[in-house]
Amino acid sequence: MFSLWAMSLLSVMDVNALDLKNSEEMYLIEAIDKISRDFDVYFTFDKALVSGIKVNYDKNAVNVEDAVGTVLKKTTLTFKLINEQFLIIYKNDEEGLKSLRSMSKHLDKLIREEERAFNKQAVLTRMI
């Protein structure tokens, strides 16, 4: 019984040690700058929202959503990714959700317009 408890404790410690080894503590603003350079993405946010917050940056994150998700995990902030290159960080509250809904409607409209333009062009190309 004791050996089982000791083994599980050790495995948890190993995972934590591995997490620490793969992550780096830094200010959120620094993590955002690093993600921006590592994944070639652009952020929009109010600097006051992210100032003074320390986070763990996952050095092994395979994509931008994982990287940003990890650094914002223990904060009151969330994010929205647009066109795989643009990220908006905002407060995870009711106002934020309201703005997000409005923006999503707008972006959906833009996407539909672009799709229509693309389809129209494709039809014209086939006719030619």
Added chain:
Amino acid sequence: MLSFKDLPVKNKFEELFKKYVDGSLSREEYEKFLGLLDSDDSLAALDKELDKLWEHDNNQESEVAVPISTAKKSARQFVFWGVAATILIVLGFTSLGIFLQNSSSGFEEYHTEFGEVKELTLPDGSEIKLNANSSITWDKAWEAKGKRQIVLTGEAFFDIQSLPGKIPFVVETGEVSLEVIGTSFNVDNRSEKVAIYLDEGRLNVHLKDSEIDVIKMMPGDKVQVDSETNKIVKETNTSLINSASWKNGILNFKDMKLSDVLIKLTDIYGKTFVCENQALLDIDLYLGVPFANWDTVKQVLSLSLDIEFIEKEDTVEIKRL
């Protein structure tokens, strides 16, 4: 045979008159001629002879006058057509000169509207990407002058073609003159400030009315000149992403006050922003959005800053949600 004495007075007078006209009168004949003038026959003969002479002179004059008149007319016509031809030639050369001047000299102007970006290729092969609400003028006589020259208002990214003979390329903007040699660089001249970012090559920045003669730039350098305060700031190791991301279709502002971002957006989209909340204007903001339409930028700002935009034509009021 009749002698002079036997001739009637009238005939004598005629003969002497002819000699008088010819100038062959002798002294004796001249005295006789004067003596005959008193007689009526002589006066009648004189009258007749004078008429003859008059007609003769007139005939001679008219014989000569006709060709003289024709010659004068011809001469006048010659002069007229000569002048006309000269005027036509002068006008022709002037028109040709103006045509050649317009086609090979003067300035070519390019400009963009709000929210519009244009890619241009200059006659020398250099490529320019012109940001929104900007203009350039290009000196068309660059080959004759041996100097390529552009005047910029607004913002543009330059990719300059290096030519044989090292023909210099000069960009004039605000209080700054840029001397270029085979270079890629960005120039932003708005709101009394000129910001130059050098991506590749070499660039010499000449400042008008400044004690500093020249600032030599290396790739990654960014020079900002404030013409109002004469303040010059030089940064090194900057990047295209941070200094001229618009070139790649991205609006990217880092750590800027919302008020400054709004000035940039005014330049690009032609909007007039109204905000009575000073605390809102003082927000330090990071903005990275596609250089797309204004509506997208507006939505992104709304979400990230908890604000709303109330638009009436080109005036936009900003309020906290």
